[in-house]
Amino acid sequence: MISLLSKFKGKKVLITGHTGFKGSWLSMWLNHLGAKIIGVSNNIPTKPSNFKTNKLNNKVKHIIVDIKYKKKLSKIIKKNKPDFIFHLAAQSLVKESYQNPKHTFETNSFGTLNLLEALKEYDYKKLCSVVIITSDKSYKNLELSRGYKENDVLGGHDPYSASKACAELIIQCYLNSFLYKKKNLRISIARAGNVIGGGDWSKDRLIPDCIRSIYSRKKLLIRFPNSTRPWQYVLEPLYGYMLLAIKQKKNIKLNGQVFNFGPNNRNSITVIEMINKIKKRWNIFDWKIVKLKKDVYESKLLKLNSNKALKFLGWRCFFNANQTINMVIDWYKFYLDHKKINMYSYSISQIREFENFIKKVKK
Numbered sequence: 001m002i003s004l005l006s007k008f009k010g011k012k013v014l015i016t017g018h019t020g021f022k023g024s025w026l027s028m029w030l031n032h033l034g035a036k037i038i039g040v041s042n043n044i045p046t047k048p049s050n051f052k053t054n055k056l057n058n059k060v061k062h063i064i065v066d067i068k069y070k071k072k073l074s075k076i077i078k079k080n081k082p083d084f085i086f087h088l089a090a091q092s093l094v095k096e097s098y099q100n101p102k103h104t105f106e107t108n109s110f111g112t113l114n115l116l117e118a119l120k121e122y123d124y125k126k127l128c129s130v131v132i133i134t135s136d137k138s139y140k141n142l143e144l145s146r147g148y149k150e151n152d153v154l155g156g157h158d159p160y161s162a163s164k165a166c167a168e169l170i171i172q173c174y175l176n177s178f179l180y181k182k183k184n185l186r187i188s189i190a191r192a193g194n195v196i197g198g199g200d201w202s203k204d205r206l207i208p209d210c211i212r213s214i215y216s217r218k219k220l221l222i223r224f225p226n227s228t229r230p231w232q233y234v235l236e237p238l239y240g241y242m243l244l245a246i247k248q249k250k251n252i253k254l255n256g257q258v259f260n261f262g263p264n265n266r267n268s269i270t271v272i273e274m275i276n277k278i279k280k281r282w283n284i285f286d287w288k289i290v291k292l293k294k295d296v297y298e299s300k301l302l303k304l305n306s307n308k309a310l311k312f313l314g315w316r317c318f319f320n321a322n323q324t325i326n327m328v329i330d331w332y333k334f335y336l337d338h339k340k341i342n343m344y345s346y347s348i349s350q351i352r353e354f355e356n357f358i359k360k361v362k363k
Contacts, residue, residue, distance in 0.1 A: 001314045002239075002358045004246050009034035014082040016040045016067055016115070017089030018060060021200040022133075024050040025234050026086060026241070028344070029351050031059045038080045040073065041089060042066035050199030053335070054344040067111035074118035084245050085130040087115055090164075094137075095204045097160035108163035109170060116174040119185060129249045130187040131241050136230065136262060136304050137161040138168050138191055147305035150191075150258040175256045186248040186255045192237035193230030193262040193304050196324065198331020198347070200234075206271060210278055211332050213285045220287035225272040230262040230304055232317055233324040235354045237261040240315045247313055254312065262304025263317040277321065281329045318358055327353075 013030050017023040018039030027037050037060040044051055051057070061080075065072045067089050077085070090108050091097065097104040112132065119130065139148040140155025154169070156162030171189060179187055196207045213220035240261040248254035269277075275287060309315040319327070327350055334346050 001243065002355055005033055005239075005242055007246050008084070008242070010036070011083040012036050012038065012080060013084045013086065014038045014040065014077065014080060015060075015086045015088065016073075017087070018056075018062075019044050019049065019051040020088060020090075020092070021046075021050055021197070021202060022195060022234060022238065023086075023088045024054065024056055024199065025197060025347075026088070026238050027051075027056055027060050028054060028347055029235070029238060029242075031056075032348055032351055035084075037061065038076070038082060039063060040065050040067070040076060042068075046201040046203075048201055050201070053199060053342075054347055055342050056344075059344075067114055068106055070114035070117050073114055074121060077118050077122060078124070081124050081126060082128055083126070085115075085128060086241060086245070087112065087130070087132045090133075091160070092135075093202060093204055094158050094160045097158055097163065101159035101163075104159050105163045105166065108160070109166040112167040113170050113174075116171065116179070119182075119187070120174065120178045122182075122184065125184055127183075127249060128185055129245045130185060131190050131245045132167075132171060132187065133190045133192065133241065134168055134171075135161070135164040136191050136193045136260070136302055138164040140165075141302065145303065147262070147303040148260070149305045150260055150308055180256060186252070188244055188248055188254060188256065189258040190237070190241050190244060191258065191260050191262075191304065192240075193232055193302065195234050195237060196231055196328055197234030198328055198335065198350070199343070206274060207278075207328060210275070210285065213287070214282060215336065217285075220275070220285060221290045222271060222275065222287050223290060225275075225289050226270050228268055228270050229274075229302055230268050231274060231321065231324065232261075232263040233319045233327055233354070235351065236263070236317050236319065239354075239358070240309055240313065243313045243315055244309075257312075259309045259313065260304040260306045261309055261315065262306045268303050269321055274321075274325075277325045278329065281325060282333070318354075318361055 019041040154165040156165045
């Protein structure tokens with residue numbers, strides 16, 4: 001199945017949110033595969049950033065445009081005529097969504113609307129395969145232990161979750177009303193769980209907070225120690241997105257479909273369990289549990305059922321929790337030991353390691 005990725009060689013791939021954590025890893029992987037990447041983002045979201053650390057501005061066509069500006073986004077798509085589009089641009093933090101809900105909806109909901117409007121107007125004859133990435137938090141959280149399925153009800157308690165659920169409703173509306181009819185487009189939706197990996201420097205995320213705690217020698221503050229998250233290595237869902245983009249080009253039955261990309265039960269562990277695993281690998285930090293205001297809500301249990309992705313795409317999570325933690329910690333240790341060097345070669349070595357593991361398991 002990993003051999004299918006060779007189909008990206010020489011193809012034009014447009015990625016929104018290419019400067020973000022997931023977007024930068026996707027850019028690196030596709031560059032490694034020989035794709036021609038057009039990246040669209042409104043800024044470099046963190047300092048340090050995975051995009052800059054790996055010097056990706058030298059590897060991609062780097063365009064600074066906010067997806068809130070539909071005309072500019074449409075012009076970029078029409079000009080570049082991509083073979084594939086991956087839509088990852090988003091305001092991705094729950095805490096930030098409480099502090100700036102308007103910006104969160106403008107980016108996550110109406111930014112997606114602008115992409116759909118641009119696609120509605122797209123009249124180039126070459127078939128373009130589009131994967132729109134939303135979130136596992138699109139589901140109305142009923143704390144279901146069985147794992148959410150693609151046809152479960154959507155909803156959102158916090159502004160981030162609601163903005164993603166809103167985006168999903170907009171996508172389904174445009175698919176049914178306009179985009180199914182277009183022979184030059186294949187569009188699908190991907191929902192993934194909590195993604196971790198080297199190069200994530202976002203605020204209020206567990207792994208970056210752990211690394212900052214280690215580097216500063218200050219205690220890590222834990223907000224939701226007993227919350228369960230579907231942790232997965234960053235390359236796992238990216239592999240799923242790429243498989244989906246390729247397969248829906250050949251199989252029209254995948255057009256308009258929704259797919260979950262989440263780990264199996266072995267990787268759905270609590271925050272405190274994750275902390276203990278990290279401490280075993282890097283035993284130089286401490287933590288304490290803090291109480292939050294009563295009006296700050298976060299889901300206690302989030303699990304995805306990814307049987308559909310296994311059935312139609314042959315996708316599943318390959319790494320267990322320990323393998324995932326090892327890859328993450330190895331990246332950050334290498335970074336902290338070699339701060340001034342270009343991390344690209346090391347990051348590509350982790351991509352190759354992941355590819356080789358899949359090949360080995362598939363034999």
